[in-house]
Amino acid sequence: xxKNRAEYMDALSGQILQRLxxxxxxxxxxxxxxxxxxxxxxxxxxxxxxxxxxxxxxxEKPKKDTENGSEVEDTALKAKLxxxxxxxxxxxxxxxxxxxxxxxxxxxxxxxxxxxxDLGLSQTRCNELETLNKALQEKLTTxxxxxxxxxxxxxxxxxxxxxxxxxxxxxxxxxxxxxxLQLTRLKELQESVGIGNKKVPPLKGGVGDxxxxxxxxxxxxxxxxxxxxxxxxxxxxxxxxxVEVSALCFSPDGNYLATxxxxxxxxxxxxxxxxxxxxxxxxxxxxxxxxxxxxxDQSSGVILAASQDxxxxxxxxxxxxxxxxxxxxxxxxxxxxFLEDNYKVVTGSHDSTLKLWDLQRGMNxxxxxxxSRCNDVIAGxxxxxxxxxxxxxxKVRLWDARSGNANEEIMLEGKITxxxxxxxxxxxxxxxxxxxxxxxxxxQKSVVNTFTAEGxxxxxxxxRACFSPEGKYIAAGSHDGTVFVWEVATGKVRSKKEHSSVVxxxxxxxxxxLFASAERSKRVTLWSH
Numbered sequence: 001x002x003k004n005r006a007e008y009m010d011a012l013s014g015q016i017l018q019r020l021x022x023x024x025x026x027x028x029x030x031x032x033x034x035x036x037x038x039x040x041x042x043x044x045x046x047x048x049x050x051x052x053x054x055x056x057x058x059x060e061k062p063k064k065d066t067e068n069g070s071e072v073e074d075t076a077l078k079a080k081l082x083x084x085x086x087x088x089x090x091x092x093x094x095x096x097x098x099x100x101x102x103x104x105x106x107x108x109x110x111x112x113x114x115x116x117x118d119l120g121l122s123q124t125r126c127n128e129l130e131t132l133n134k135a136l137q138e139k140l141t142t143x144x145x146x147x148x149x150x151x152x153x154x155x156x157x158x159x160x161x162x163x164x165x166x167x168x169x170x171x172x173x174x175x176x177x178x179x180x181l182q183l184t185r186l187k188e189l190q191e192s193v194g195i196g197n198k199k200v201p202p203l204k205g206g207v208g209d210x211x212x213x214x215x216x217x218x219x220x221x222x223x224x225x226x227x228x229x230x231x232x233x234x235x236x237x238x239x240x241x242x243v244e245v246s247a248l249c250f251s252p253d254g255n256y257l258a259t260x261x262x263x264x265x266x267x268x269x270x271x272x273x274x275x276x277x278x279x280x281x282x283x284x285x286x287x288x289x290x291x292x293x294x295x296x297d298q299s300s301g302v303i304l305a306a307s308q309d310x311x312x313x314x315x316x317x318x319x320x321x322x323x324x325x326x327x328x329x330x331x332x333x334x335x336x337x338f339l340e341d342n343y344k345v346v347t348g349s350h351d352s353t354l355k356l357w358d359l360q361r362g363m364n365x366x367x368x369x370x371x372s373r374c375n376d377v378i379a380g381x382x383x384x385x386x387x388x389x390x391x392x393x394x395k396v397r398l399w400d401a402r403s404g405n406a407n408e409e410i411m412l413e414g415k416i417t418x419x420x421x422x423x424x425x426x427x428x429x430x431x432x433x434x435x436x437x438x439x440x441x442x443x444q445k446s447v448v449n450t451f452t453a454e455g456x457x458x459x460x461x462x463x464r465a466c467f468s469p470e471g472k473y474i475a476a477g478s479h480d481g482t483v484f485v486w487e488v489a490t491g492k493v494r495s496k497k498e499h500s501s502v503v504x505x506x507x508x509x510x511x512x513x514l515f516a517s518a519e520r521s522k523r524v525t526l527w528s529h
Contacts, residue, residue, distance in 0.1 A: 005137065009130055009133070012130075013126065013130070016122070016126050020119055020122060020123075024115065024119070027111075027112075027115060028112065031105075031108050031112065034101065034104060034105060034108065035105070037101060038098070038101045038102075038105060041094055041097055041098050041101065042098070044094055045091070045094050045095070045098065048087055048090060048091040048094060049091070051087050052084070052087060052088070052091065055080060055083070055084040055087065056084075058080055059077075059080065059081070059084070228468050228469060228470055228472060228473070228508070228512030228513070229512060229513055229514070229515060229527070229528060229529035230473065230485060230494070230529055231475065231483065231485060231496075231515035231517075231527035231528070231529070232494070232496065232527070232528075232529055233527060233528050233529065234496075234498045234525045234526065234527050235276060235526060235527070235528050236276070236278065236525070236526040237523050237524070237525050237526070238269070238278065238523065238524045238525075238526070239522050239523055240259045240261065240267055240518070240522065240523065240524045241259065241261030241262070241263050241265065241267065241522055242261070242263045242522070243261055243262035243263050243522065244261055244262045244501075244504075244519075244520035244521060244522065245259055245260070245261045245504065245505075245518040245519065245520065245522060245523065245524055246260055246261055246262060246290055246291055246292055246462065246504055246505070246518075246520075247259065247260040247261075247291050247292060247293050247294045247305075247464075247504070247505055247518070248260070248294065248505050248506075248507055248516055248518045248524060249294045249295060249296065249507050250271070250296075250507055250508070250509050250510060250514075250516070251296040251300035251510075252296060252298055252299075252300050252510060253300045253510070254271060254509055254510045254511055255270065255271055255300060256268050256269065256270065256271060256281065256296070256300060256317070257269040257271055257278060257516060257524075258294045258296065258303055259294075259518060259524055260290075260291025260292070260293075260294050260305055261290065261291060261522075262290040264285070264287045264288065264289060264290060264291065264307070264309075265283055265284065265285055265287070265291070266283070266284040266285075266287070266291055266294065266303065266305050266315065267280065267282075267283050267284075268280075268281045268282050268283075268284065268303070268317060269281055271509070271514070275509060275511070275513050275514045275528075276514075276526075276528065278526065281317075282317070282320050284303070284305075284315045284320060284322075286313060286315075286322045286325075287305065287307045287309060287311075287313060288307065288309030288311070289307045289308030289309030289310075289332065290307065290308045291305050291306070291307055292305075292306045292307060292308060292332070292333065292334045292335070292462055293305070293306040293334065293335045293336055293337075293376070293462075293464075295336065295337055295338060297338050297342045298338075298342055298381075299342070300317075301316065301317055301318065302314055302315060302316050302317065302323065303315050303317065304336050304337070304338060304345060305336065306333040306334055306335050306336035306347060306348075307332070307333060308332040308333070309332070310327065310329045310330065310331060310332060310333060310349070310351075311325055311326055311327045311329070311333060312325075312326040312333050312336040312345065312347045313325050313326070314326075314345070314359075324345075324357075324359060326345060326347060326355070326357050326365070328355055328364075328365055328367075329347065329349040329351050329353065329355065330349075330351040331349050331350040331351035331373075332349065332350050333347050333348070333349045333350075334348060334349065334350065334374065334375050334376065334461075334462055335347065335348040335374065335375065335376045335377045335389075336348075336377070337377050337378065337379045337380060338379065338380055339379045339380060339383075339385075339387075339401065340379070340380050340381060340382075340383060340384065343358065343359050343360045344356060344357060344358055344359065344401070345357045345359060346377050346379050346387050346401070347377070348370075348374030348375070348376065348377040348389050349373075349374055350373040350374070351373075352369070352370050352371055352372055352373055352374070353367050353368060353369055353370055353374070354367070354368040354370055354374060354377065354387065354389055354399065355367050355368070356368070356387075356401055356404075366401075366404055367404075368387075368399055368404050368406070370389060370391060370397060370406070371391075371393065372391035372392050372393035372395065373391060373392045373393075374389050374390070374391055375390055375391065375392065375415075375416055375417050375418065375461055375462060376389070376390045376416070376417070376418045376419045376462075376464075377389045377390075377419070378419045378420070378421045378428070379401075380421075381423055382421075382423025382424070383421070383423065385400060385401040385402050386398060386399065386400065386401070387399040387400075387401050388419060388421070388428065389419075390416030390417070390418065390419045390430060391415075391416055392415045392416070392461070393415075394411060394412050394413065394414060394415055394416065394432075395409050395410065395411055395412070395416075396409070396410040396412065396416065396419070396428070396430060396440065397409050398410075398442075398445075408445055410440060410445055410446070410447075412430060412432055412438055412447070413432070413434055413436075414432030414433045414434030414435075414436060415432060415433040415434075415461065416430050416431070416432055416433075417431045417432065417433060417458055417460065417461055417462060417463045417464070418430075418431040418462070418463060418464040418465055419431075420464075420465060420466045420467050421467075422467050422471040424471070425471060426441065426442040426443050427439060427440065427441060427442065427467075427471065428440040428442055429465055429466070429467055429474060431458060431463055431464065431465035431476055432458065433458050433461070434458075435452060435456055435457050435458050436450050436451065436452045437450070437451040437452070437465050437474060437476060437486070438450050438451075439451070439474075439488070449488075449491070451474060451486045451491065451493070453484050453486075453493045453495065455478065455480070455482065455495070456476070456478050456482075456484050456495075457478050457479040457480070458476070458478070458479075459478075459479035459502055460502060460504060462504065463476065463477065463502075463503075463504060463505075464476075464504065464505040464506065465506075466506055466507055466508065467508075468508045468512060469508055469509075469510055469511070469512045470512065471488060472487065472488060472489070473485055473486065473487060473488065473508075474486045474488060475506045475508070475515070475517075476503075476506065477499070477502070477503020477504065477505070477506055477517055477519070478495075478502075478503060479502050480497065480502075481497050481498065481499030481500050481501055481502070481503060481519060482495050482496065482497040482498075482499075482503070483495065483496055483497075483498065483499070483503055483506065483517050483527075498517075498525055499517065499519040499521075499523065499525065500519065500521055500523075501519045501520045501521040502519060502520045503517055503518070503519050504518050504519065504520055505517070505518045506518070513528070513529075514526065514527070514528065515527040515528075
C-alpha cells in the first residue's frame with residue numbers, strides 16, 4: 001500500500017503519536033473535573049469565612065448594646081448562634097474535603113508526570129525502532145544481493161569441486177612417480193658419499209613368527225628402496241629441549257627435522273646433504289602448552305603443531321611467525337594434520353571431538369563428535385576427503401570430511417596411542433596400550449597382522465610408532481628407552497636400548513637413510529645402519 005519505505009515509516013509514526021494523544025486526553029479528563037471541584041470548594045470556603053466574620057461581629061454587637069444599656073432579644077441571639085454552629089460545621093467539613101482533594105491533586109499530578117515520562121520513553125523507543133528498521137532493511141538488501149551472487153556462482157562451485165576431484169585423482173596417480181624421484185635422489189647421494197650399492201645386512205634372530213606375511217600383504221612394490229636403513233647404530237645425540245621431548249618429524253623434502261617439547265617450543269634443525277650432520281635453524285615460540293604432534297606441509301615451508309593449551313598453531317619457516325592459531329577445543333589437542341590440499345587442517349582432542357579448519361576461508365571449524373578422547377589423526381596424501389582417528393575407547397574411526405560422519409569403525413583390543421598410513425598399499429598402523437602394534441588393511445577394514453615383542457611396553461597415551469618410507473619396517477619406542485624395529489614381511493624384530501627414559505616418538509628421513517628417536521629426558525638420537 002506504500003510507495004516506498006519513507007511513506008511507511010511516516011504512517012507508522014503518525015499512528016503511534018495519535019494513539020499517545022488519545023491516551024493522554026482519556027487519562028487527564030478526570031483531572032479537569034477535580035480541579036473545577038477544588039475551585040468551587042475554595043470559593044465556598046471564602047464565603048464561609050466571610051459569614052463567620054459577620055456572625056462574630058453580630059455576636060459582639062449585643063454585648064456592646066448591653067454595655068450601652070440596649071436590650072437584645074435572646075431568641076434572635078440564640079438563632080444566630082445556632083446558625084453560626086452550622087456554618088462552623090460546614091466550614092470544618094469543607095476544610096477536610098479541601099485537604100482530601102489536595103491529596104488527590106498531588107497524586108494525579110504525580111501520575112501525570114509519570115505518564116509524560118512514559119510518553120517521552122515511548123517516543124525515544126519509537127525513534128530507536130525506526131533506526132533499527134533502517135539497519136535491518138539495509139542488511140536484508142545486502143543478504144538478497146549475496147543470495148543472488150551465490151545462486152549465480154553455484155554452477156562455478158560445482159565445476160571447482162569437479163576440478164578438485166580430478167586433481168586428487170591425479171595426485172594419487174603420480175605418487176609412484178614421486179617415489180621413483182626420491183629413489184633416484186637417494187642413489188645419487190649414496191654414490192657421492194661412497195655408500196654405493198651396499199645392502200643392509202640381513203636381520204638375525206628376532207621375536208615373533210610372521211610367516212605368511214608376504215602372502216597377506218602382497219609382493220614388495222617396485223618402488224621400494226632396498227637401501228633404506230635398519231636403524232642399528234646411533235651416531236649423534238642432541239639435547240633438543242630444556243625438558244622432555246614429546247614430538248618429532250622430518251620435512252617432506254628431507255631438509256629439516258622438527259622437535260617439540262614440554263618447554264612449549266618447536267625447534268627446527270637443518271639436515272645436511274650427507275644425512276649425518278644436523279644443526280639448529282630456528283626456534284618457534286607462542287604455544288601455551290607442551291607440543292604433542294608436529295607436521296610440515298607438502299612444501300616444507302610451514303609447520304603445524306598440536307598443543308596441550310587446547311590449540312593448534314601454524315608457523316612459517318621463512319619469517320618464523322605464527323600464521324594461524326586454531327582455538328576452539330575444550331581440552332588438550334594431541335594431534336593435528338594437514339589435509340591433502342594443505343588448505344585444511346584436522347585436529348583431534350581429549351574433549352572427544354575432531355575439528356576441521358578451513359585456512360583460506362577462515363570460517364568456524366566443522367566439529368565431529370567422536371564420543372571418545374582422540375589421541376591421533378591421519379589425513380593427507382592419498383586419502384582424499386577421508387580422515388582417520390584413533391581413540392581411547394580402542395576404536396579406529398574413518399570419517400568423511402565433507403559430511404562429518406564416521407562411516408566406518410574398527411575395534412581393536414587396546415587404547416590407541418598413534419596411527420601411521422602407507423597410502424601406496426592402503427595399510428594403517430595402530431600402536432596400542434596393550435603393548436601391540438596392529439597392521440590394518442583399509443580395503444578390508446580389518447587387522448591383518450599384529451606385532452609385539454618381549455620387553456616391548458607402550459607406557460604413554462601419545463607414544464608414536466611409524467612406517468619406514470616404503471613400508472618395509474615398523475619402529476616404535478618402549479618405556480625403558482629401547483627402540484624396537486620389526487620387518488613387516490617376516491615379523492623379525494631387533495631392539496636396541498640407547499635412551500635413558502621412555503621413547504616417545506620416532507621417524508625415518510623421507511629418503512630412508514636417517515632415523516631419529518626422541519625420549520622424555522630432553523634427548524633426540526640420530527641413527528644410521
